[in-house]
Amino acid sequence: MATSIIGFKEKRIDIDDNFLLLGLSYIKQSSESKNNPDWFKDYVNNIIDVMLDVKPVGWGYMELDDYIIDDERKVFFNDLIDKTIDGLKNRDSNIIDFKEVNYLLDLKGLELWKEKHFVDVEYVLRFLDDLKILLDDNTPLSHERLMKTHSNKNNSN
Numbered sequence: 001m002a003t004s005i006i007g008f009k010e011k012r013i014d015i016d017d018n019f020l021l022l023g024l025s026y027i028k029q030s031s032e033s034k035n036n037p038d039w040f041k042d043y044v045n046n047i048i049d050v051m052l053d054v055k056p057v058g059w060g061y062m063e064l065d066d067y068i069i070d071d072e073r074k075v076f077f078n079d080l081i082d083k084t085i086d087g088l089k090n091r092d093s094n095i096i097d098f099k100e101v102n103y104l105l106d107l108k109g110l111e112l113w114k115e116k117h118f119v120d121v122e123y124v125l126r127f128l129d130d131l132k133i134l135l136d137d138n139t140p141l142s143h144e145r146l147m148k149t150h151s152n153k154n155n156s157n
Helices: 015-031 039-056 071-089 098-104 121-135
Strands: 003-008 010-016 061-063 095-097 118-120
Touching: 003 015, 003 121, 010 015, 010 121, 015 071, 015 098, 015 118, 015 121, 039 071, 071 118, 071 121, 095 098, 095 121, 098 118, 118 121
Parallel strands: 003 061
Antiparallel strands: 003 010, 095 118
């Protein structure tokens, strides 16, 4: 599976593209009901929307340093990630089926996932947990899940 990289300060995580894009989609959904600060609106427009539009399979690289520049922003982003995690944990199903993936990622034509394809919510939750670890200055780079590609035992595209 293709992977992309997310960086913050000196840390990097290597993430399966499907989990990255789905995680960003869910973060964006979680933020839509909030009165977001301008910096986060810029982040959604300049980073999340572009990543979801381009779908950089195997070559995506996101640096959070330009947007998460102080503790206030870090707290805001962590709270939003927590809200996203809570929403995913409270789903009726632990499976993100092909229809939901096609909708969230706005897939068309040959990109469309078929009936046999799905993603276990657990993989998106792991990505979101890793994103929180990435933002935590007190968690060393040697944390067991940083700099490792997530397991690809799901049945994704």
